[in-house]
Amino acid sequence: MRRLASVGGEQRPRDGAQGADGAGADRPRLWHVTLSVAGARAPLADVRRALERLAHDHPFLLTSRYADDHAEIRYWEEARDLHDAAALALRLWGEHRRTAGLPPWEIVGLEVIGRETYHQRITEGYGPPPAIPVGVHPY
Numbered sequence: 397m398r399r400l401a402s403v404g405g406e407q408r409p410r411d412g413a414q415g416a417d418g419a420g421a422d423r424p425r426l427w428h429v430t431l432s433v434a435g436a437r438a439p440l441a442d443v444r445r446a447l448e449r450l451a452h453d454h455p456f457l458l459t460s461r462y463a464d465d466h467a468e469i470r471y472w473e474e475a476r477d478l479h480d481a482a483a484l485a486l487r488l489w490g491e492h493r494r495t496a497g498l499p500p501w502e503i504v505g506l507e508v509i510g511r512e513t514y515h516q517r518i519t520e521g522y523g524p525p526p527a528i529p530v531g532v533h534p535y
Contacts, residue, residue, distance in 0.1 A: 422476060425475065425477075425510065426473070426474055427474075427509065427511070428472060428509050428510075428514040429473050429508050430470050430505070431469045431488060431505070432468050432506070433468075433469075433489055433499075433501040433502065433503055434466035435465065438465070440464050440534070443464065446496050446497040446498045447496075447498075450492050450496040453492055453496055456472050456473065458472065460532045460533070462532065463534065463535045467501070478508055478510070485506055485508060486506065
């Protein structure tokens with residue numbers, strides 16, 4: 397885990413990471429995930445229905461945007477560290493493909509950032525706008 401050094405040389409964790417004494421090592425944290433998928437064209441109505449089923453199956457799903465050949469899914473994941481959050485995100489599409497009726501698209505992008513970083517980006521005016529309205533929407 398990368399740690400930032402303060403002016404005094406003290407190690408300081410980012411995004412609620414564990415301290416040097418190991419405190420909080422197993423405490424889950426929230427990670428903001430943006431998963432991008434793409435592939436062959438599919439009927440828009442089918443894509444929408446599949447993403448709505450995915451949102452029902454995955455209650456932390458914030459918003460999905462879709463077209464007939466790609467989609468972006470944004471949600472919060474609870475995980476111990478970035479590696480765990482990324483692993484869960486990379487499995488999401490494949491594990492729900494059959495049950496939600498998702499198109500056979502591949503993952504073409506993944507961003508996982510800590511909650512503090514997400515809110516800092518919003519405050520500074522860059523990064524994705526907050527996921528409002530929540531739900532499944534066309535591009």
